[in-house]
Amino acid sequence: MRLMEAIPNFSEGRRPEVVDRIAAAFRRPDVFLLDQEMDATHNRAVITAVGDPNALRQACLDACAVACELIDLTRHQGEHPRMGATDVIPFVPLAGTTSEDAVSVARQLAGEIWQRLAIPTYLYEDAAHDPNRRLLPAIRKGGFEALRDGAIREAGRLPDVGGPDVHPTAGVTAVGARKPLVAFNVNLATTDLELGKRIARAVRESSGGLPKVRAMAVDMRESGRVQVSMNLTDTDTTPIFQAYEFVAQAAAAEGVAVAESEVIGLVGLGALADVAKSALQVGAFSTGQVLENKLLAVLSEQTHEAS
Amino acid sequence: MRLMEAIPNFSEGRRPEVVDRIAAAFRRPDVFLLDQEMDATHNRAVITAVGDPNALRQACLDACAVACELIDLTRHQGEHPRMGATDVIPFVPLAGTTSEDAVSVARQLAGEIWQRLAIPTYLYEDAAHDPNRRLLPAIRKGGFEALRDGAIREAGRLPDVGGPDVHPTAGVTAVGARKPLVAFNVNLATTDLELGKRIARAVRESSGGLPKVRAMAVDMRESGRVQVSMNLTDTDTTPIFQAYEFVAQAAAAEGVAVAESEVIGLVGLGALADVAKSALQVGAFSTGQVLENKLLAVLSEQTHEAS
Numbered sequence: 001m002r003l004m005e006a007i008p009n010f011s012e013g014r015r016p017e018v019v020d021r022i023a024a025a026f027r028r029p030d031v032f033l034l035d036q037e038m039d040a041t042h043n044r045a046v047i048t049a050v051g052d053p054n055a056l057r058q059a060c061l062d063a064c065a066v067a068c069e070l071i072d073l074t075r076h077q078g079e080h081p082r083m084g085a086t087d088v089i090p091f092v093p094l095a096g097t098t099s100e101d102a103v104s105v106a107r108q109l110a111g112e113i114w115q116r117l118a119i120p121t122y123l124y125e126d127a128a129h130d131p132n133r134r135l136l137p138a139i140r141k142g143g144f145e146a147l148r149d150g151a152i153r154e155a156g157r158l159p160d161v162g163g164p165d166v167h168p169t170a171g172v173t174a175v176g177a178r179k180p181l182v183a184f185n186v187n188l189a190t191t192d193l194e195l196g197k198r199i200a201r202a203v204r205e206s207s208g209g210l211p212k213v214r215a216m217a218v219d220m221r222e223s224g225r226v227q228v229s230m231n232l233t234d235t236d237t238t239p240i241f242q243a244y245e246f247v248a249q250a251a252a253a254e255g256v257a258v259a260e261s262e263v264i265g266l267v268g269l270g271a272l273a274d275v276a277k278s279a280l281q282v283g284a285f286s287t288g289q290v291l292e293n294k295l296l297a298v299l300s301e302q303t304h305e306a307s
Numbered sequence: 308m309r310l311m312e313a314i315p316n317f318s319e320g321r322r323p324e325v326v327d328r329i330a331a332a333f334r335r336p337d338v339f340l341l342d343q344e345m346d347a348t349h350n351r352a353v354i355t356a357v358g359d360p361n362a363l364r365q366a367c368l369d370a371c372a373v374a375c376e377l378i379d380l381t382r383h384q385g386e387h388p389r390m391g392a393t394d395v396i397p398f399v400p401l402a403g404t405t406s407e408d409a410v411s412v413a414r415q416l417a418g419e420i421w422q423r424l425a426i427p428t429y430l431y432e433d434a435a436h437d438p439n440r441r442l443l444p445a446i447r448k449g450g451f452e453a454l455r456d457g458a459i460r461e462a463g464r465l466p467d468v469g470g471p472d473v474h475p476t477a478g479v480t481a482v483g484a485r486k487p488l489v490a491f492n493v494n495l496a497t498t499d500l501e502l503g504k505r506i507a508r509a510v511r512e513s514s515g516g517l518p519k520v521r522a523m524a525v526d527m528r529e530s531g532r533v534q535v536s537m538n539l540t541d542t543d544t545t546p547i548f549q550a551y552e553f554v555a556q557a558a559a560a561e562g563v564a565v566a567e568s569e570v571i572g573l574v575g576l577g578a579l580a581d582v583a584k585s586a587l588q589v590g591a592f593s594t595g596q597v598l599e600n601k602l603l604a605v606l607s608e609q610t611h612e613a614s
Binding site: 003005032033034035050094095180184240241244258259260261262263265266267268269272273275276278279280281282283284285287289290291292293294295296298299300 | 310312339340341342357401402487491547548551565566567568569570572573574575576579580582583585586587588589590591592594596597598599600601602603605606607
């Protein structure tokens, strides 16, 4: 079983029939559509799909073709900055695949999108050729309109594949690879927002804290708490439990306790098992020992044989 | 998705072709064979299968029929006490099923084994009608030979279904229901076996410790440790983390540290997620947030539709 995840974002959040047609591209052998969300305010849809890397890449390419046919960015409005009908496609390695595999899939797809659909593509995060393109905002600056109106030809902004002009209605697409991201919040039993800001600064990588941690403080007035809201972008480097302990100890040093924590959205079994390993001091533990994961391996094998 | 687990034990550990034929009964729609182990010394095989409760019950009945045909207890020797060709069949509730469901499946199967194969059956653990039959050793006392030679007709030893004599070659079978069991060991950085024994006594239910915990101390001479070896028979009542903290604190009170812990064999995702919830103080967390579990639900649905 070799599994990869893709979380493509499409610039359509108001016409469910369009999102359904895009999502249909992910109903194919060896690909599993896990989630499909649309947001009218941001006028944006997010698909979560898991599957065999090659099958998943082909599903993403088909979905791009549908989005290119049905979404016209010259007529698109919404709060979220965007640059393409298919805006971004991050790939994330799961069981049996590596970061290198995800980079390889992302780069191959970027070439195919240009060849098949004449949509120029940028490579970002781990798939970036240019270190200045690791972060999306640098690529996306000014959105579709700025790129269309000439920014795409400016120094350092030419697409990685194709171009030099945007697709007239579908814009450009960014394809990337990254580790699984865990959204993890620690709510402190205090209303002192400054304390929360100090701890967020201390824990986040950009100001010298723990590697692969982004953090900000959020005032949760309605519940009388201050939240240290974190994105853990590589839990192999900084596991969830380590981030928790850092924040809990920093708060305790100022006489403040943790009220509770939150894990937002999906989390991988590996990251969860790592918490248990740390908390219980378990030396050797494999996610293969988790009954549901063993069942998943058996089912996945059968599905593969049947398709 | 309604899932139950069965871990039937068969009195055959030396003829792989026989174990393979028994295991083949678990290759059917809606049933998934997770594991198949045989042990020549104990002359015993253990199958682990998961599936839809009704399909799993039928697979167990078919497996009993194969074992009845191919195993002759009058010619069976091995170190493990046993009373039947199919010795014991415990059912364990998993996702979407309850203890009551497992009891119901066990009792139905016990009736079917007698009706179809003329093998008398005992009901044990949660499925027991008689509180004296919760524990297997009381039912199994003296094994096949003692029951065959008259013990089966003694006061309090008549089978729950069928009888009053053993099946001439297949003996009797015990069918039960229990919660998932977690085998969890804490290895202490000491060679003081008496300390280990004191902690094992303190933590185990039978001497007034934590409910649903069995414990013993093991001298691990080769590694210079003493192990508190535990079976947690209901992690909803006493979660893994609580058992760990009890042992760690009891050891710390005598100046001894935990060297490491071990989780042996399979563990359910729910029990693992509970460790993370406790360790991180996570208020609301659902195993539905675990990516692999979400994928399992999707795959299981597809497999169900296909079969």
